[in-house]
Amino acid sequence: MNTKAIDIKNIYYPPGGILMWIIIFLELFTFGMALIAMVYYGKQEASVFHDSRMLLNSTYGTINTILLLTSGFFMVVSVQELKTNNKKKSQNYLLLTMLFGFLFLILKTIEYNAKLTIGIGIGFNTFFTFYWMLTLFHVIHVIVGLIILGSIYLGLKKEKSNTTIEDVEASAAFWHMCDLIWLLLFPIIYLLF
Amino acid sequence: MVAVVSNNLFTFLIMNKANSFTLIILLVLTITASVISNSSSSSVKMAILGVASLKFIGVAFQFMELKKAHIFWKSSLLFFLTLFSILIWAII
Numbered sequence: 482m483n484t485k486a487i488d489i490k491n492i493y494y495p496p497g498g499i500l501m502w503i504i505i506f507l508e509l510f511t512f513g514m515a516l517i518a519m520v521y522y523g524k525q526e527a528s529v530f531h532d533s534r535m536l537l538n539s540t541y542g543t544i545n546t547i548l549l550l551t552s553g554f555f556m557v558v559s560v561q562e563l564k565t566n567n568k569k570k571s572q573n574y575l576l577l578t579m580l581f582g583f584l585f586l587i588l589k590t591i592e593y594n595a596k597l598t599i600g601i602g603i604g605f606n607t608f609f610t611f612y613w614m615l616t617l618f619h620v621i622h623v624i625v626g627l628i629i630l631g632s633i634y635l636g637l638k639k640e641k642s643n644t645t646i647e648d649v650e651a652s653a654a655f656w657h658m659c660d661l662i663w664l665l666l667f668p669i670i671y672l673l674f
Numbered sequence: 675m676v677a678v679v680s681n682n683l684f685t686f687l688i689m690n691k692a693n694s695f696t697l698i699i700l701l702v703l704t705i706t707a708s709v710i711s712n713s714s715s716s717s718v719k720m721a722i723l724g725v726a727s728l729k730f731i732g733v734a735f736q737f738m739e740l741k742k743a744h745i746f747w748k749s750s751l752l753f754f755l756t757l758f759s760i761l762i763w764a765i766i
Contacts, residue, residue: 489739495747496739502747506754513758520765543708547701550733554697557737558690657738661730665758668726672711673719673766 497654498647505658508622512615512662516669519611523674526607533608534674536601541592542671545585546663552581553660556630556653563649568637571649575634578656582627589620612670619662626656696736703729719766727759 488494495502523530559574596602596609603613629652636644707725710718734751735741741748 489742490744492744492746495743506750509754513754517758517761517765520762524765539708539711543704546704550697550700550704550729553733553737554693557693561690561693654738657733660733660737664726664730664733668707668722669762672707672722 496650498651501651501654501658505654505661508658508662509665512618512665515611515615516665519608519615520669520673522607522611527674529606530608530674533606533612534671536596537612537671538592538595539671541588542667545588546667548581548585548588549660549663552578552585553657555581556656560646560649560653563637563646568642572634572637575630575637579627579630579634582623582630582656586620586623586627589616608674615666615670619659619666622659622662626652626659629655693736696732700729700732703732720763723759723762727755730755 489496493499497505555574555577559571559578562568562574563571601609603610633644633649633652636642636648703725707722710721710725731752735748740751
């Protein structure tokens, strides 16, 4: 395991790597613009957006936020353990990170199923078009994040691992990006209207 | 059994003090936002946006270690957050 220290104070080496941070900003701007558009349409169709928001279960949204934040916390601990060469502990915390990610997906599936059962699909109204587009796009990011974390876990598990600390930090940055995006989606979709 | 688990949990939280504290704050803010959203007060929307911004900063600066990064990355993220919050606030 290569644990060579990188000076993250350097402008070219933010934690997780410069390429990952370019992706993070692009993602934040993409979701940000979509949310601004959603709030704009919410102003035009205030009663539709309010009634539609009341059809959402904000408890699901709150629990999902708690699951993602807890998952992010375990990711931080996993990276810290790896930096102190506790590979086994790092792997265990990585498993916990993924477990909470899976729980997020399970709860999201339950929520989607409840909506589809009562006929609330993507074309139901403007609010739910935004709801489905934004949350599904986010779910895709969570799935990609879990695949990345899974491959990192398998890489760390190997006896002669060629997984570097930079790989783990970049994966962690991607996983935290899922948190950041959700922290913008949750209040606007579930609480604001 | 319960004593062993609680003892281990306590040790774990102490060892990861800063991150554990951040997590607890983030969870409290999440629950607070959820509870106040049921209120009919006119300032609720502003409070929800404010709480969301605090949580965003907590994850970015503590969990993503942005607090240790170059000022360019810190200011870029804060610029994004400020711009986003102002635009949302201007529309609602």
